[in-house]
Amino acid sequence: MTQARFDEAAASWDEKPRRRQLAAAIVTAMRRVLPLSREMTALEIGCGTGLVTCDLAPLLKRIVATDTSAGMLAVLAEKTAALGLENVEPRRHDLIGDGDLPEGTFDLIYSAMTLHHIEDTRALLAACGRHLKPGAPLALADLDKEDGSFHDDMTGVAHCGFDQGRLAELVVASGFQAPRFVTAYSITKEDAAGRSSDFPVFLMYTIRS
Numbered sequence: 001m002t003q004a005r006f007d008e009a010a011a012s013w014d015e016k017p018r019r020r021q022l023a024a025a026i027v028t029a030m031r032r033v034l035p036l037s038r039e040m041t042a043l044e045i046g047c048g049t050g051l052v053t054c055d056l057a058p059l060l061k062r063i064v065a066t067d068t069s070a071g072m073l074a075v076l077a078e079k080t081a082a083l084g085l086e087n088v089e090p091r092r093h094d095l096i097g098d099g100d101l102p103e104g105t106f107d108l109i110y111s112a113m114t115l116h117h118i119e120d121t122r123a124l125l126a127a128c129g130r131h132l133k134p135g136a137p138l139a140l141a142d143l144d145k146e147d148g149s150f151h152d153d154m155t156g157v158a159h160c161g162f163d164q165g166r167l168a169e170l171v172v173a174s175g176f177q178a179p180r181f182v183t184a185y186s187i188t189k190e191d192a193a194g195r196s197s198d199f200p201v202f203l204m205y206t207i208r209s
């Protein structure tokens with residue numbers, strides 16, 4: 001269900017300026033708080049069309065850009081070819097269910113606006129811990145807890161954002177250091193009646209113990 005929704009959305013995903021602005025703000029926040037370098041091999045969970053990954057690629061050695069939507073990955077592959085980004089490897093993969101990525105090898109795992117689409121946050125954090133090298137950073141950007149009005153279509157939405165305190169507890173219980181949070185961006189959306197609301201997006205970052 002989630003895959004079909006994102007497969008359909010893939011071709012026009014990048015057309016919304018809000019999505020491009022959000023991704024750029026997340027990259028800015030990541031550059032500010034993480035020690036990114038050309039020595040690092042990174043894994044993105046839920047890369048979509050690569051709005052974040054295409055900006056990070058010149059700063060990293062290699063990125064395994066994973067998503068469960070073949071449509072999103074096809075758009076990413078076209079973009080990396082057009083941009084000459086040879087260090088990005090688009091890959092259809094679910095970090096919880098699929099066991100075919102090497103564990104303990106990544107220098108960085110990140111995701112942008114994907115955590116709220118994955119039901120089992122605890123299992124995802126555990127999988128991140130297994131795939132990171134000890135001492136390597138994890139950076140997750142997502143919505144602050146919201147009232148359910150962010151998505152017009154709730155298909156595939158598992159969480160209405162996240163309470164930072166509860167997420168921090170889960171992160172520590174999953175074998176990471178106490179995380180820090182910065183607000184990377186605030187999305188302003190109007191409902192059908194023209195009422196506008198703000199939806200802050202955090203970047204949570206931590207280190208695998």
Ligand SMILES: C[S@@+](CC[C@H](N)C(=O)[O-])C[C@H]1O[C@@H](n2cnc3c(N)ncnc32)[C@H](O)[C@@H]1O
Nearest residue numbers: 006046047048051067068069094112113114117
């Ligand atoms: C809201 S989009 C965000 C895409 C991209 N990160 C961006 O910022 O534009 C969420 C993405 O997560 C992907 N996704 C959903 N569940 C997933 C899972 N279990 N593993 C990997 N990707 C998943 C979807 O296919 C979709 O591309």
